[in-house]
Amino acid sequence: MCNHYRNIPERISTWREYIGWDISRPLPPELRSAPSEAWPRKAALIVRNGQDGAFTDNMIWGVPLTMAGKRPDSTVTKHITNVRNLSSPFWRSMLAKPQQRCLVPFSAFAEPKPNAGREEVWFTVPGAPLSAFAGIWRPSDAGNIFAFLTCDPNPMIAPIHPKAMPVILHPEDYQSWLDGVDAASLAQPFPSQLMAIAERE
Numbered sequence: 182m183c184n185h186y187r188n189i190p191e192r193i194s195t196w197r198e199y200i201g202w203d204i205s206r207p208l209p210p211e212l213r214s215a216p217s218e219a220w221p222r223k224a225a226l227i228v229r230n231g232q233d234g235a236f237t238d239n240m241i242w243g244v245p246l247t248m249a250g251k252r253p254d255s256t257v258t259k260h261i262t263n264v265r266n267l268s269s270p271f272w273r274s275m276l277a278k279p280q281q282r283c284l285v286p287f288s289a290f291a292e293p294k295p296n297a298g299r300e301e302v303w304f305t306v307p308g309a310p311l312s313a314f315a316g317i318w319r320p321s322d323a324g325n326i327f328a329f330l331t332c333d334p335n336p337m338i339a340p341i342h343p344k345a346m347p348v349i350l351h352p353e354d355y356q357s358w359l360d361g362v363d364a365a366s367l368a369q370p371f372p373s374q375l376m377a378i379a380e381r382e
Contacts, residue, residue: 182263183331183347185301186219186290188226189311193237196286196311200352219287221262227316227327229283230359238283240318240325246271264317264330265345267364275317279361284350285314285329289379292342302341306349307377315348315358315367330368337373346370 219225221243228237243260264272275281288311291301306312314329330348338346349371350358358367 182342182345183290183292184221184262186287186314186347187217188219188286189217189288190226192288192310193226193286196309200355217288222260225285225327227283227285227318228313229318230280235284235359238325240283240327241321241323242327244319244326244328245321245323262328263345263347264328267330267368272317275319276364277361279359281317281319282359282361283316283318283327284355284359285316285327286311287314288312290314290347292338292346294341303379304338305377305379306371306375309352313350313352313355315350315364330364332368333370335370335373335376337376337378338370 216223216225219242223242224239225242226237227240228235243262245258246261247256247258264276266272267276289303289305291303294300294302316327316329318325318327320326331345332348334342334344334346348368350367351371354362354367
């Protein structure tokens with residue numbers, strides 16, 4: 182499960198040029214210095230549609246899910262960062278609404294190294310200033326929150342994390358994702374040959 186990734190806010194402008202796709206509002210000054218390390222329950226940059234086109238926004242990573250606790254009449258709240266079961270009623274309404282789709286820019290993401298404690302393996306998409314996960318978002322009592330989709334791992338990631346990998350979108354699919362194309366059609370493993378393993382950026 183990917184619970185750590187990296188974004189580089191100052192690359193947003195070059196990313197716009199790279200993908201040939203305009204983000205209608207410039208990155209606000211307060212977001213240009215946003216933290217590059219993204220962790221659950223912390224704020225991170227996303228891109229979503231607005232009335233005037235796509236724009237960059239800041240949201241909390243992790244959708245709260247309140248469940249019954251171990252003690253009678255108790256509850257516990259988990260913050261779900263990765264969307265795996267696309268048919269789950271918990272996600273279905275968010276996935277069905279184009280206005281709740283988003284792109285999650287990243288420069289690298291990590292998966293825990295098996296049997297190595299907190300050690301991580303970092304993955305990148307070489308040649309791209311930034312890439313993007315397929316994300317969904319919604320309002321909450323704590324502000325706007327988001328998560329991103331996962332799918333079966335490709336051959337590069339499977340030895341490290343055999344259960345899943347994030348859904349990485351091809352640039353030509355960004356607009357289709359935001360417009361509400363069927364989620365399952367894009368929830369496919371990103372090609373290994375377009376990725377690389379790196380210790381760290």
